[in-house]
Structure formats: structure tokens, C-alpha cells
Amino acid sequence: MSVLDSEVKFVLKRVFFFDIIIAVVAFIISYVFYKPYDYIVIVGLILAGFNFVFNAISTSFILSTTGKKFLTVLISVFRIIITICIVIVLCGNDKLKYIAILMGYTLHYIAVILHGLTIKKSERK
Numbered sequence: 001m002s003v004l005d006s007e008v009k010f011v012l013k014r015v016f017f018f019d020i021i022i023a024v025v026a027f028i029i030s031y032v033f034y035k036p037y038d039y040i041v042i043v044g045l046i047l048a049g050f051n052f053v054f055n056a057i058s059t060s061f062i063l064s065t066t067g068k069k070f071l072t073v074l075i076s077v078f079r080i081i082i083t084i085c086i087v088i089v090l091c092g093n094d095k096l097k098y099i100a101i102l103m104g105y106t107l108h109y110i111a112v113i114l115h116g117l118t119i120k121k122s123e124r125k
Contacts, residue, residue, distance in 0.1 A: 020112035037100035044104020
């Protein structure tokens with residue numbers, strides 16, 4: 001039995017597709033204008049993508065089981081702590097790296113918005 005239904009898989013694939021396009025554009029722009037931070041922007045985008053996928057998997061699993069709704073909070077806290085640890089290790093004391101990684105993390109939401117804007121009206125039902 002698959003934890004993710006076909007609709008969730010479809011959303012993940014489409015958002016991942018937009019993430020790749022955004023990552024390429026972001027890398028080119030950051031490489032040209034902000035070369036020391038080009039990989040940090042992409043890492044932020046990748047972190048956001050992983051969090052998106054892990055959230056979809058954990059939410060689908062929790063909704064498919066009964067009596068384990070408290071796991072939603074625990075899994076969310078765990079994901080946040082892991083993300084914060086990765087960010088702190090990568091950025092250290094460099095404030096500009098924190099800004100770059102937040103920019104990359106935020107770029108993922110553009111992919112989510114693009115997915116929402118591109119689905120057909122019949123798919124929204």
C-alpha cells in the first residue's frame with residue numbers, strides 16, 4: 001500500500017519540475033551577481049523541497065492511520081530542528097549566507113504558486 005495517493009504524487013512531481021527550473025535560473029543569477037553564495041541559494045531551495053516532500057509523506061501517513069494525530073506535531077518539530085541545524089552548520093557566522101539560504105528556501109514557494117496557477121480548472125475539483 002502506498003502512503004501517497006496519486007493526487008499528492010502529481011503535485012510533488014509538478015512542484016519538483018518548477019523547482020528545477022527555478023534552481024537553474026537562481027544558480028545562473030547568483031553565480032553572476034553573488035558568486036560566493038551561489039550554492040547556498042540552491043541549498044536553501046533543496047532544503048525547502050525536501051521539507052515539502054517529507055511533509056507530504058508524513059501528512060499522508062498520519063491521515064491514513066487512526067489515533068496517531070499527535071505525530072503531526074512531533075514530525076513537524078523534528079523537521080524544523082533538522083532544517084535549523086543544517087542551516088546553522090552551513091552558514092556559521094556569515095549573515096549574508098543566512099540571507100542567501102532564506103532566499104533559496106523562499107524560491108520553493110514560487111514553485112508551489114506556479115503549480116497552483118498552472119493547474120487546469122477541471123483538475124482543481
